[in-house]
Amino acid sequence: MEALVYLGKVSLYWVLLYACYWLLLRHHTFFRWNRAYLLGALLLAFVLPLVVYPASAPPLPVVYEVTAAPLVISAQVPTAPFPWLKLLALLYLSGALVMAYRLYHYLLELFSFIRQGETIELDECTLVLMDSDRVGSFSFLKWVVVSRTDYEQHFDAILRHELVHVQQRHSFDILLVEVLRVLFWFNPILIFYKNSLQQVHEYLADEEAPERDRYAEFLVSYALGTPVAALTNHFFNASLLKERIKMLYRQRNSRWSLGKYGAVALLIGLVAVLVAGCEREVPTTDLPEVVASDSQEDILVEGLVVDNENVALPGVSIIIKGTTKGTTTNGEGKFKLSAPKGSELDVEFVGYQGTSVKVVGQKRMSARFMLPEEEEGTPRTFKPPVVVSQSEAPLTLPEPALDTPERIFTVVEKQPEFPGGARAMYDFIRRELKYPVPAQRAFVEGKVFLTFIVTTEGDIKDIQILKGLGFGMDEESIRLIKAMPRWVPGAQSGRPVNVKFNLPITFELAEHTKTSEE
Secondary structure (H helix, E strand, C coil): CHHHHHHHHHHHHHHHHHHHHHHHHCCCCCHHHHHHHHHHHHHHHHHHHHCCCCCCCCCCCCCCCCECCCEEEECCCCCCCCCHHHHHHHHHHHHHHHHHHHHHHHHHHHHHHHHCCEEEECCCCEEEECCCCCCCCEEECCEEEECHHHHHHCHHHHHHHHHHHHHCCHHHHHHHHHHHHHHCCCCCHHHHHHHHHHHHHHHHHHHCCCCHHHHHHHHHHCCCCCCCCCCCEECCCHHHHHHHHHHHHCCCCCHHHHHHHHHHHHHHHHHHHHHHHHHCCCCCCCCCEEECCCCCCEEEEEEEEECCCCCECCCCEEEECCCCCEEECCCCCEEEEEEECCCEEEEEECCEEEEEEECCCCCEEEEEEECCCCCCCCCCECCCCEEEECCCCCCCCCCCCCCCCCCEECCCCECCECCCCHHHHHHHHHHHCCCCHHHHHCCCCEEEEEEEEECCCCCEEEEEEEECCCCCHHHHHHHHHHHCCCCECEEECCEEEEEEEEEEEEEECCHHHHHHHC
């Protein structure tokens, strides 16, 4: 998909660059500058899509959260989507092959035609004299092909003209465009580039004519409908005759006109900056500050959330009551947000009842929340927050309790891992988990949140349902966790520790299963 987007950007830049040439530069008499612009535009378009201007920001800290990504378990395998990308790739390759064969066929015919003539080696080129007028005189790479009539009547003028094409290597320009047409066969703008380059080539060759008036009369008298080869620089091209004569008599542009090239470069640079700016990723910050109200009496609230052992809790939600605005704690358990004075903040965490705190103070407020120790028969909820009004001192992370062999971590440097990694775990779950029949019959879907402890030996114990669905899905989830092999234990400060691991599993029925039952 990224390759298709890149090809599209290159094509759009070609259109933009050619539009600038057509509107601002094509009537200039700086023919060498125009040739350089057209060739440069063809190549520059490959570079401009790669230009990226990321916003300067400090590196993000690494935060380890021991929570697995949600996993979707379907009752039946859904129907595979239509392979649009493969179809587009096949269409592109087919077009490229057709254009490549076309180019090969043209070159084969051209070299076959050149071999039919009599060759004469000159200092600057290889002269090819034809015994017929089937194709008019032309040049290609080092060969100058002259028809029989041109050799007998206009040899000097035509040879002088075609030698300019050979010396300035104009054939390579046309070959470059033809190769690009193989790769970008779907973009017709390359035809315009080719026509403009051929026009500039003729202007450059006509510029070397010794006598302008006699040369113009010669062009008019030569106006015959001779056939033209596709890849060559032809001496006579009826569609260019009028423009060639007009350009012979056009007054040469002043040096000040070169400023237009600078203006075009500035315009293209501005477009590249705008495109890169639109694609720039918005950097995330280590400690998000959320402005949640338009009130003039907003207070900056700083908070810290820890467990009963003073270990920071990441991912805790803090929401302004009655709104959808809020934030979450970072890897150090901290958060910041602006809230109206007198409003309430709801603090929520998976598996615990939430709590709230009223926003007080004049300009700034600090609050500290703590999860309690788990007790049998007691609903798990946050302890009442400790609130310090108008605190100017920044919150600091408290020292954790001393490590003991029984201590259970929630955030560690190295999290526990299923043997073979997350992909292997998901494969195991998809292979072993059975969608309960009662849940299928009742069309029950949703998430089962589980928590369990991975010990220092990698064993799984204390499996609990934080939030269940019933209909046999809770029991099936627990059965599956128990059937898992021994894990790679988590580590803190280089040694294995006990880690509490949260795993959400999503049960989802396939669409065609639901519709067939209905």
